[in-house]
Amino acid sequence: MSEPRSAEHPVLQTHGLSIRFGGHVAVNQVSCAFHPGTLTAIVGPNGAGKTTYFNLISGQLRPSAGRVTLYGEDITALAAPQRTRRGMGRAFQLTNLFPQLSVLENVRLAVQSHAGMGMNLFSVWASHVELIERAEHYLYRVKLADRRDAPAAALAHGDQRKLEVAILLALDPDLFMFDEPTAGMSVDEVPVILELIHEIKNQGDKTILLVEHKMDVVRSLADRIIVLHQGELVADGEPAQVIASPIVQQAYLGLVGHE
């Protein structure tokens, strides 16, 4: 396997990133760099600030302090859509779809966004067959092709999680952010998602951030683990090393308690 590429050129970097909600500091001074071709697992007990950290990175929230840089460029002031257009993609922990639109349309909208076609006013959407075919391809990859015409709201929970991932794939980002992608899935559905993450990782040039509770999953996929605890980054390193560290044993125990 390749060494993490040159430390000077991370894809994404957070610099002293913090946010407070009222008196509560949900993310506290988190500085971290993420390099191309790596998969970093972010672990920590519920309420540790993992999702909030993601929201700060992908632009759903603005930090109280600190900066986010993408390829060295400061993007702290950019809104979520602009960050998406620069190659960030996010799958949400709480499923977040277009409920009344069809499964296919949910994905096709992401494909259309990636193709930069949103401001096309005078062609018929259905005439852009290539967008539809690409959307179908992503549905096929998450094994949802047979549900393409159902409204997203009609899907079972596990299928909605798959659709969430299909939308992320359709954005074809450089930086993938998965927030507990397998949470609430039945045991036989989990491998589909893990296999996909594996495939993305094997492309070699994609950067992946993965929030995940299941330690066996983390161990098998991650190149690196960072641990958040009460909003702070408390451990960072090789998976085996981090998992063995006392602070993680403690946090991990806490985490098991929450599962």
Add this chain to the structure above:
Amino acid sequence: MIRTLLSGDYPRSRALSVLLLAILAGLALAPFVFPGTRSLDVAAKVCVFILLVASYDLLLGYTGIVSFAHTMFFGIGAYGVAIAVSRLGPSWGSLVLGSLAALACSALLALLIGVLSLRVKTIFFAMITLAVASFFAILASQLSGFTGGEDGLTYKLPELLLPGTKLLQAPLAGVEINGKIVSYYLVFFAAAALFLALLRVVNSPFGRVLQAIRENDFRAEAIGYRSVFYRSAANCVAALAASAAGILYAIWLRYAGPDTTLSLDIMMDVLLMVVIGGMGTMYGAVVGATLFVIAQNYLQDLMKLASDAAAGIPFVPALLHPDRWLLWLGILFILSVYRFPAGIVGKLRSK
């Protein structure tokens, strides 16, 4: 051909197709099958309101924007023509100039309102548009030297469009072909073309984004669509179409005044038409506007007949008195919303 015209968005219901074809045929042949000044007036108003209501559906039904400024844009179109023609004379040049000025003014104003206030919550946006529209109505009545105030403006148009202009020596199918007929077909074809253009917009990649924003704007942003930007663009397109409807109405009436275009009563009518027809369907605008305008114009006649017929029975004639027409329309409205929450089009499609 039909597929291209309808942008692949078919009525998807046999009953609806029949209804739409009947409306289309009725409007296309109105001068011949419904001769008479009043019925032609109703037909022209139906054409204009189909366009106006369809453009409102783009906002309300497709994008989820509640705006009360829609008749303001309708008014800008009508006054643009009225002011230009009464100041610069009844030439085609001033008609075109007035129309273009009105469209430019509407687009600019819509963009301004959109960019400044579409970030706020739906209800606040509705309030802001209400304030702007009221301000505009007051402005129009105060600047009476310019707009004719409460009386509005009456003006002449290019000769070809005047009722006194005969085009054929002999009547055609029993109807005299004069400038009024020319005006009617100008209104009819322009409204039809613009309706089809709106149908195209809602079925375009852009229209799909609007529906995504209506469904879940947070998610739409996360996949790369800036919702303020798209909402503003939708606001602009709708304003342009509303102004075009105003321009056509001004051509038809040769009059522009607060009561025919700017008033909030018309805004309410538009809201009723879109809801009765079925929001987010475009065809709902056709059905809703047609039924509403016809009811508005003939319900009173019908009630007078019924009231006279019921003479002698206590209470009933009073209840059926033509002045009560709005009450009956209100009851019809409540019943239809209660019985068909998805509008007539939704009801017909669900069968």
